[in-house]
Amino acid sequence: MGSDKSFDTLLNKYNILLAQTRDLKEQLKNSQEKNQQLLSKFDVVEKNVRELCEDILAKDPKEMKLGIEYSWDKIELLELIRKSKSAFHVYISARKDILERMADLCEERGNQIESLKLQIQKLLEEPTARTLTMEELEKRCNEVKEKEEMMTKLSPKMQEKVASGKIELIETEANDPVINEEMDVVVDAEDMEDELIRKKLMSSSIPGTDHRRTFQAAKSKRKERANKYALEDYDDTLKQLSDEDKMLIRIIGTKGYSLYSDIYTEISKEMPEITNGKTRSSLKFLVGCQILQEEKVKVKTTVSFFYFSIKGSRIFEILFQEKPIMSMAEKLIAEHDNLVHGYGIFLTAEILKENERFRNVNIWNRKHPLKIREGMSYIPDIICTTLDGKQMYIEYECGNHTQTNFNGKCNKMLNFTNTLNFIVPNRKGEEIINSQVRKWIDNKGIEALNYVKYV
Structure with a gap:
């Protein structure tokens, strides 16, 4: 009986352990399946992150060394991300500087255009303007502009007098005695002093008196205040x-x-x-x-x-x-995003301009993209216009595009041409582009590209 009892006890323990083992195996299997799913997702994420990093690094001139094949795949993901972040900050900083300067230029040109529009409108309202030559019209525009600038510097009281014809704005030589006498008659001494100091009215007509000395002192102080900050920042550099x-x-x-x-x-x-x-x-x-x-x-x-x-x-x-x-x-x-790519395109265009087949070679196409559909367009690196008016689209490639981006570019080109023209800087670039074209054809399907010519 004692032996039977011990056997039953051991058998129960065995069954319990067997059940626990099977349960642990089931849990392990489920964990392995979940881990496999996570690994699959991680592989997809890593692939996309690497492609994003490669796209960013391709815009870094230090990373784009022509004739050298990069092996970014061998770099650890975290190191690749670090390099990409650094390149991205430099790229954005450079673009920001350029955009700020472009915005300033646009604002300045916009103000000039608006001013010219107003001047032309005023001149066209005069019947005599239609008979003026270009030189005379330009001279009249300058006179109108100068008069408008002078009017803005006058006080409301003086503007009313000018508008009513009591005072006429004219250009005079410095220390003109006749004009000085007229100024004394028209404007009393106290008003003239206030206006000259505050509004800079006709500085060239003010004689060498206390009025002029006061005016010049006030003008110098205003100019000094306007440039004080700049001179404080750059004075040492300017002196060198x-x-x-x-x-x-x-x-x-x-x-x-x-x-x-x-x-x-x-x-x-x-x-x-x-x-x-x-x-x-x-x-x-x-x-x-x-x-x-x-x-x-x-x-x-x-x-x-x-x-x-x-x-x-x-x-x-x-x-x-x-x-x-x-x-x-x-x-x-x-x-063109960076100087390596942009200068290669520039040199290529200079060579193409010597070809008598083309009447025009244009590398500044970003302002006039070729629209494919809403939200998608194609911007060729170079557009050549032949003598009979046909357009040829050319891409300058250094072999730094990822395969996905290269496929996208080729697909865009197909919307406008059945001849894909690529120019590369060297033999190494040619090998890379040939390989990428073959992979694109495999991805697209040879039957779908029977009408396409690759040059």
């Missing part, structure tokens, strides 16, 4: 600039040159004695002062682009009392 430095700043700001060869050619015209070494030294100094930004681009050979930083734009305004125009480098970045 030589005549050559200032000339380089003026050339870049007024001509928009970015390439060293263009800058040196222009400064040599104005300062023949300047040497190549002195010019390079001045440019390096301006880069060191953070007035200019330098970016090196390797296409066949390495070339340097120079363009203003925000500090450089402000210093140009202080020196020359106007805003700098957009440089070649900034235009290429705004149009």
